[in-house]
């Protein structure tokens with residue numbers, strides 16, 4: 001069974017997943033590297049004593065600093081990393097990379113006993129510095145596949161990893177994964193802190209992947225990661241674009257800015273081949289904006305000039321089979337996904353085309369086609385993404401937490417049991433894009449028959465106010481239409497899930513949306529354990545239904561300790 005809280009502290013995570021053999025660099029070499037990258041570094045104190053100090057790792061979070069590390073101290077919205085210089089130095093930091101304000105803090109806190117490299121833009125400099133320390137500026141590999149887009153990143157990267165697994169296994173090499181749920185390297189796994197880690201950790205992971213004979217890795221690239229320069233110094237063999245719809249406007253302000261952040265990934269300096277899903281107008285714009293080699297993919301049956309299209313989608317168990325058609329050559333590849341939802345055809349098609357179009361790959365195109373046609377790689381289970389817990393009623397836990405994902409998930413639910421009702425539990429996260437809350441409430445009551453509004457992660461906000469915003473959109477939609485949807489507000493979330501099952505019959509569909517794989521709710525820093533999958537499973541049993549066996553899909557901390565020590 002999944003543990004109730006599968007998070008590792010930053011320090012635990014970092015110590016478990018660091019490469020053991022690191023070439024490292026001297027402070028002098030780092031200064032040269034940053035100079036060549038245009039960062040105008042200033043070293044203090046000057047002199048050979050300091051330029052010859054060797055760094056063998058890098059960390060941005062003071063809790064993750066280890067002996068011999070470069071401590072990268074950034075100014076953030078909450079704090080300046082340099083405020084934590086004493087902790088970093090006590091943990092063994094050998095040198096510091098920071099900005100002007102950071103230098104002042106370091107000097108007033110610990111004097112001149114540590115070399116400090118000063119740059120104007122620390123986050124941008126962190127990538128090249130870490131690349132040099134971990135050897136990534138000179139050694140390439142593993143083959144890197146990045147996925148960005150509002151929805152579908154996690155699912156597509158799980159699909160990519162599954163396909164790459166079949167190809168790498170024949171070479172006795174492993175695969176890597178970096179994303180919202182977990183980071184994995186050749187079978188070892190740790191839970192994630194961020195969807196896309198900071199540059200220092202990413203470069204450490206690339207070195208770890210090489211050390212563990214990982215031949216290819218799939219990673220999610222969030223728009224935050226691009227805006228915060230977390231991917232600085234990384235080069236993608238193939239980058240894929242899923243879609244762009246409303247989310248994260250708290251961070252980006254406008255859809256234009258959100259688009260511009262994502263577009264940065266599809267430039268020649270970052271990516272060799274871009275595979276762009278052009279099902280929406282943003283996809284078309286992305287394909288036009290992308291530089292370097294661009295491959296387009298249409299998955300929604302629209303007539304358009306593309307390289308690849310999806311044809312002949314047919315129901316196949318809970319999932320769907322489909323054909324990938326390469327228009328220029330006429331090649332047709334029949335494959336399938338076991339996951340419900342039309343959008344999972346799009347995710348699977350994207351993963352397939354990314355691997356088919358990988359330049360200079362270790363595997364042949366024939367091998368990829370055979371894997372797609374014979375090995376069923378896209379039936380892998382993705383934790384909390386359209387995860388099916390029962391057939392009667394159809395009971396699903398899904399991560400839909402923005403308007404487009406809600407629509408797609410509810411469409412999929414409607415086609416799963418067309419004669420039954422849809423019972424939905426939703427909420428919205430605090431401290432995130434507030435504009436989407438009423439929209440999600442309105443979508444919920446338009447597309448489901450019984451909606452229960454509960455809490456997601458309130459974070460620092462008043463949970464009642466978040467629910468009120470979702471409910472206001474829902475009520476407005478009910479009042480302005482001819483809807484007969486039942487609407488309730490129930491907390492805590494476990495009670496909402498219990499109620500959803502209590503009002504459902506075997507013909508209905510129950511969807512618990514928004515939290516997917518997550519195992520606790522954050523109420524102003526208080527972490528309350530809850531796993532929607534466990535609650536739904538329990539409620540189904542108590543309701544006299546027969547749930548499917550609950551697979552352990554959550555990364556287990558105890559396993560990690562056992563593997564590594």
Ligand SMILES: CC(=O)N[C@H]1[C@@H](OP(=O)(O)OP(=O)(O)OC[C@H]2O[C@@H](n3ccc(=O)[nH]c3=O)[C@H](O)[C@@H]2O)O[C@H](CO)[C@@H](O)[C@@H]1O[C@H](C)C(=O)N[C@@H](C)C(=O)N[C@H](CCC(=O)O)C(=O)O
Nearest residue numbers: 060061062076077078079080081084194195196222224225
């Ligand atoms: C908006 C955002 O992305 N913020 C990230 C950013 O924060 P920030 O620049 O404000 O930095 P800060 O928190 O003030 O910290 C500055 C420095 O002081 C250190 N510090 C800070 C406070 C403290 O108590 N102790 C401490 O040591 C920090 O380690 C850091 O070195 O840099 C921090 C250090 O890495 C991140 O932890 C933080 O992510 C926060 C936790 C976060 O929630 N990020 C989310 C929104 C995010 O990035 N999400 C995307 C996925 C989005 C999606 O698709 O859903 C992701 O890639 O994960």
Ligand SMILES: Nc1ncnc2c1ncn2[C@@H]1O[C@H](COP(=O)(O)OP(=O)(O)OP(=O)(O)O)[C@@H](O)[C@H]1O
Nearest residue numbers: 150151152153154155180343398399400405408409
């Ligand atoms: N291609 C898609 N188009 C629209 N919605 C999708 C697509 N793929 C998945 N979804 C919906 O979005 C939810 C999140 O999917 P997934 O975790 O794969 O995306 P993500 O981009 O990683 O999201 P996040 O960045 O928020 O973690 C799913 O649970 C499903 O409801």
